[in-house]
Amino acid sequence: MSETAAAAVGYDELAALKYVALEGGVSGSAKVSCASLGNRLDASSQTASRRLQRLEDAGLVERDVVSDGQWISVTDEGEAALRAEYADYRRIFESADTVQLVGTVTSGMGEGRHYISLSGYMEQFRERLDYEPFPGTLNIDLTDESIRARAGMSSLDAIPIDGWEDEERTFGPATCYAATLDRDGQRYDRAHIIVPERTHHDEKQLEVIAPENLRDALALSDGDQVTVTVEEV
Numbered sequence: 001m002s003e004t005a006a007a008a009v010g011y012d013e014l015a016a017l018k019y020v021a022l023e024g025g026v027s028g029s030a031k032v033s034c035a036s037l038g039n040r041l042d043a044s045s046q047t048a049s050r051r052l053q054r055l056e057d058a059g060l061v062e063r064d065v066v067s068d069g070q071w072i073s074v075t076d077e078g079e080a081a082l083r084a085e086y087a088d089y090r091r092i093f094e095s096a097d098t099v100q101l102v103g104t105v106t107s108g109m110g111e112g113r114h115y116i117s118l119s120g121y122m123e124q125f126r127e128r129l130d131y132e133p134f135p136g137t138l139n140i141d142l143t144d145e146s147i148r149a150r151a152g153m154s155s156l157d158a159i160p161i162d163g164w165e166d167e168e169r170t171f172g173p174a175t176c177y178a179a180t181l182d183r184d185g186q187r188y189d190r191a192h193i194i195v196p197e198r199t200h201h202d203e204k205q206l207e208v209i210a211p212e213n214l215r216d217a218l219a220l221s222d223g224d225q226v227t228v229t230v231e232e233v
Helices: 003-007 011-025 034-041 045-057 076-093 111-116 119-129 144-155
Strands: 030-032 061-066 069-074 098-106 138-142 159-161 174-183 186-196 205-209 225-231
Touching: 011 030, 011 034, 011 045, 011 061, 011 069, 011 076, 030 034, 034 045, 045 061, 069 076, 076 144, 098 144, 098 205, 111 119, 119 159, 119 174, 138 144, 174 205
Parallel strands: none
Antiparallel strands: 030 069, 061 069, 098 138, 098 225, 138 205, 159 174, 174 186, 174 225, 186 205
16 A cells, blocks of 8 residues: 555545445445445545545455446455554443454564663562563564554553663663463463563564563564463553
């Protein structure tokens, strides 16, 4: 999907996408006329047609135009857009006590090993997490849907790790979220997502700590898919 096409998709287009999905466009093709879509969206047939065109240009739907309408199916990208909207509404109306994230294992820059091993952090890990973490983090690149779902972590209780300082510098605080990892039915229950206040990672990547080397415990390699369930403390 080009940046221009993506920019053309807004709330009006998502409303049209939702209508197509409700008409059966996710499981197959839905017969849709611009007149019926316009009536549903309180818009003209011409406006409805433009919204469908934008959805097609963005790769969110596929269309087969016939004499009395068009057959429209929602693509995988379109379904992902709807699921992202669904995740947002769940965060508004549900008080979920877990957040599920999916991503792939990737190699980090090696900074986690250094910082986790520092005494000012390690003492707090032993006291507050009840274990001494393996010196290093498991890095996970999240899917686009999980990047959006990650915002739900902010509603969960977490364990604070205080900032501290030594004679040379100040080290920032972090937050730890209890998490369970699952890979092909293998589960690891005693892990935490660590979110430093100052980090070079963006929202796309998770850093996970545990008392063991998670790569060894779950036989993980770069590119393997992992499901991370974030839980209330």
